[in-house]
Each structure stands twice: as structure tokens, then as C-alpha cells.
Amino acid sequence: MENFKSGFVSIVGRTNVGKSTLLNSLVGEKVAIMANKPQTTRTAIRAIVNRENSQIIFIDTPGIHKPKTKLGEAMIETAFGTIQDVDVIVFLIEATSEEIGKGDRLILDKIKESGKKAILVINKIDLIKREKLLNLISIYSKEYEFSAVIPMQATKGKNTEILLDEIEKILKPGPAYYDIDEYTDQTGRQLAEELIREKALRLLNDEVPHGLFVEVEKMEETVTNKKEPIYNIEATIYCLRDSHKGIVIGKNGEMLKKIGTYARKDLEKMLGTKVNLKTWVKTKKDWQEMDSIVNKFKNK
Ligand SMILES: Nc1nc2c(ncn2[C@@H]2O[C@H](COP(=O)(O)OP(=O)(O)OP(=O)(O)O)[C@@H](O)[C@H]2O)c(=O)[nH]1
Numbered sequence: 211m212e213n214f215k216s217g218f219v220s221i222v223g224r225t226n227v228g229k230s231t232l233l234n235s236l237v238g239e240k241v242a243i244m245a246n247k248p249q250t251t252r253t254a255i256r257a258i259v260n261r262e263n264s265q266i267i268f269i270d271t272p273g274i275h276k277p278k279t280k281l282g283e284a285m286i287e288t289a290f291g292t293i294q295d296v297d298v299i300v301f302l303i304e305a306t307s308e309e310i311g312k313g314d315r316l317i318l319d320k321i322k323e324s325g326k327k328a329i330l331v332i333n334k335i336d337l338i339k340r341e342k343l344l345n346l347i348s349i350y351s352k353e354y355e356f357s358a359v360i361p362m363q364a365t366k367g368k369n370t371e372i373l374l375d376e377i378e379k380i381l382k383p384g385p386a387y388y389d390i391d392e393y394t395d396q397t398g399r400q401l402a403e404e405l406i407r408e409k410a411l412r413l414l415n416d417e418v419p420h421g422l423f424v425e426v427e428k429m430e431e432t433v434t435n436k437k438e439p440i441y442n443i444e445a446t447i448y449c450l451r452d453s454h455k456g457i458v459i460g461k462n463g464e465m466l467k468k469i470g471t472y473a474r475k476d477l478e479k480m481l482g483t484k485v486n487l488k489t490w491v492k493t494k495k496d497w498q499e500m501d502s503i504v505n506k507f508k509n510k
């Protein structure tokens with residue numbers, strides 16, 4: 211097709227501004243986990259939007275924050291690294307900001323350095339009054355020539371079509387890189403690991419959930435005695451300390467049971483079959499400093 215356009219778009223922003231929520235809204239599938247906690251996303255996650263005349267490949271990135279571990283450093287590297295590789299940058303900020311904070315300034319500088327086409331998306335407009343929005347638009351417009359500035363409520367998917375239209379305008383002619391039935395580059399295993407981590411992030415507090423990573427050891431489709439399809443999934447949740455392990459398991463194993471139940475329900479939705487999920491909890495001290503593990507989170 212002669213008029214067909216395609217390209218790569220990176221979604222960057224501070225941690226917790228709603229990047230993953232926006233990505234999921236754009237794609238209409240749960241591709242990236244979301245939580246009201248900082249540093250939820252750890253890797254660059256691709257998701258594909260197919261439109262009549264275009265294919266847009268979005269890259270959700272880890273939120274920009276002040277790194278305290280090797281893992282944190284790898285996450286920032288991944289996020290900024292995508293800026294070099296993409297055709298368009300979607301810079302997501304929070305509508306509640308009063309001015310350009312440190313993190314947003316850092317991102318702005320990277321965008322300026324790249325000189326790339328960028329769209330400013332102001333998310334969580336449900337939390338503010340209109341006047342504030344105009345003020346924010348004016349502050350940011352002085353900083354960079356954004357191709358568009360779009361107010362957004364990612365939780366409701368409001369204005370996502372406008373964003374897609376604006377991106378499409380910028381894209382150049384190109385082929386469809388992915389089949390139209392594909393919507394992410396993540397494997398089933400990775401999606402399962404992330405869903406389990408999401409439940410832990412949501413159910414646990416303080417530093418415990420941030421020190422977790424999940425590994426799916428087994429994921430196989432089989433049939434029950436009644437010949438119904440079922441997935442057997444076995445996963446281990448690794449935490450930083452033995453004391454954390456106790457918290458993840460909980461009194462009488464109740465916390466782990468809760469994490470498992472919520473994760474299973476989401477997995478069943480995602481896979482469209484019944485799921486039998488078994489989880490274990492183990493301690494792996496200082497894994498956030500181990501190259502062998504941290505490298506997994508680096509840009510592919
Ligand atoms: N009120 C409101 N909350 C939102 C909106 N969009 C996202 N959120 C909430 O913001 C929180 C963070 O959302 P995420 O999508 O996980 O944020 P993120 O930018 O991907 O975070 P990191 O992966 O840590 O960088 C969640 O609790 C979302 O429900 C919105 O439009 N309005």
C-alpha cells in the first residue's frame with residue numbers, strides 16, 4: 211500500500227505519571243502492568259496499534275527517577291536509550307505539576323538533545339481545574355516546539371484517538387513490521403511474570419514489593435480429566451531478605467494465596483483458559499546489584 215505509514219514511538223516520563231496506563235488504553239489490551247507505586251515498569255515494553263493506514267509501535271519505558279541500585283540505573287538507561295531509536299517521542303507529564311520539576315527537566319533536556327519530533331501529553335486531567343492546564347501548556351511550550359500538546363485521562367482512554375491521529379501525521383511511509391494479530395513483543399511467560407509482580411506490588415507496601423522479581427519456571431498447556439484446556443504455571447517470587455519473604459507469604463500463607471488468586475484470575479482472562487498457578491517464595495540477597503539478573507532488564 212502506497213500511503214501506509216509506520217514507526218516507533220517511545221512513551222517517556224517520570225515514574226507513576228501513567229505511561230503504562232496510557233499504553234494499555236492505546237492498545238486496548240493489558241500489555242503493561244500498572245500500580246499506584248513508583249518504578250512499576252522495569253523494561254521497555256512494545257505494544258502495537260494497527261490502524262487503517264498505519265501501524266504504530268509504542269514502547270513503554272521505566273519511569274525516570276533517582277536510581278539507588280544497579281537495577282534502577284539499568285531502568286533509566288533503558289528509558290533514555292529508547293529516545294535514540296524512535297521516530298516520535300510521547301512525553302507524558304502529570305497535570306498536577308505546578309512547574310517543571312527536576313525529573314521532567316532531565317527528560318526535556320534529553321528530548322532537546324535528540325531534536326526529535328515530540329508530543330507533550332498532560333495526563334490525569336481529572337485531578338485539576340482547566341486554568342492550571344493552560345498554565346502548564348504555556349510553561350512547556352516555551353521549552354520545546356512540540357508537534358502537539360494533548361490533555362489526557364489515560365484511565366478513561368480519553369483523547370487517545372487524538373493522540374494516534376497526531377502521531378500518524380508525523381510518521382513517514384513504511385511497512386507493517388508486525389502481523390496485525392500481534393499486540394506485544396512479550397512472551398506469555400513474561401506477561402505472566404509481570405502480572406504476578408503487579409499483584410504483589412498492589413497488595414504489599416513499603417520497600418518489599420520493589421525488591422521482588424518473578425520467574426516463571428513452567429508454563430504449559432494441557433487438558434484436565436474432563437478434557438478442558440488448562441495452563442499449568444509454576445512461578446517463584448524472589449525477594450531481597452528473609453524478613454520480606456515472611457511478609458510475602460503472610461500469616462498462614464494468606465498473602466501469597468491472595469497474590470496467587472488475583473494473578474490467576476488475570477492470567478485466565480489473558481489466556482482464555484483455566485489456569486492452575488503454583489507459587490513459591492525465595493530469598494535472593496542483593497539481586498538488584500547482580501549483573502546476571504539486572505541485564506535481563508536492559509534494552510533488547
Ligand atoms: N487520576 C488519574 N490517575 C491515573 C491516570 N492515569 C494513570 N493513573 C494512575 O497513576 C498510577 C500510575 O500508573 P502507571 O501507568 O503504573 O504509571 P507509570 O508511569 O507507568 O509508572 P512507572 O512504570 O512506575 O514509571 C496508577 O495508579 C494509575 O491508575 C489518569 O488519567 N487519572
Ligand SMILES: [Mg+2]
Nearest residue numbers: 229230250251
Ligand atoms: Mg509503567
